[in-house]
Amino acid sequence: MALKIDPTQCTNCGTCESVCPTSSIAEKKGVYRIDAATCSECDGGDPECMDNCPVDGCISYA
Template sequence: MALKIDPLQCTSCGMCESLCPTGSIAEKKGVYRIDAGSCTECDGGDPECMDNCPVDGCISYA
């Protein structure tokens, strides 16, 4: 399973991209997206992107 970013809530701050240990987050057309094929949800720990996103509910489980 992977995480997803709600494009309507994303402020394009870039914090999630810089914290992703697998490099699964990238910006496209001003909105960040998570590659489901490489996202490991931080291997069962607390997902770094979700824990550090300044917008509550922007990043969720797919």
């Protein structure tokens, strides 16, 4: 399973990208996306992107 970013809720702050330990989050044309192939969900711990995102519910499990 991987995580996903809801583009309708994302404010494009970039916080998720900067805290991702696997560099799985990238911005393209103003939209942040999570690469499911490299996202480890922080190896069973609390995902850093979810913990640090200022918008509740913006990042969720796919």
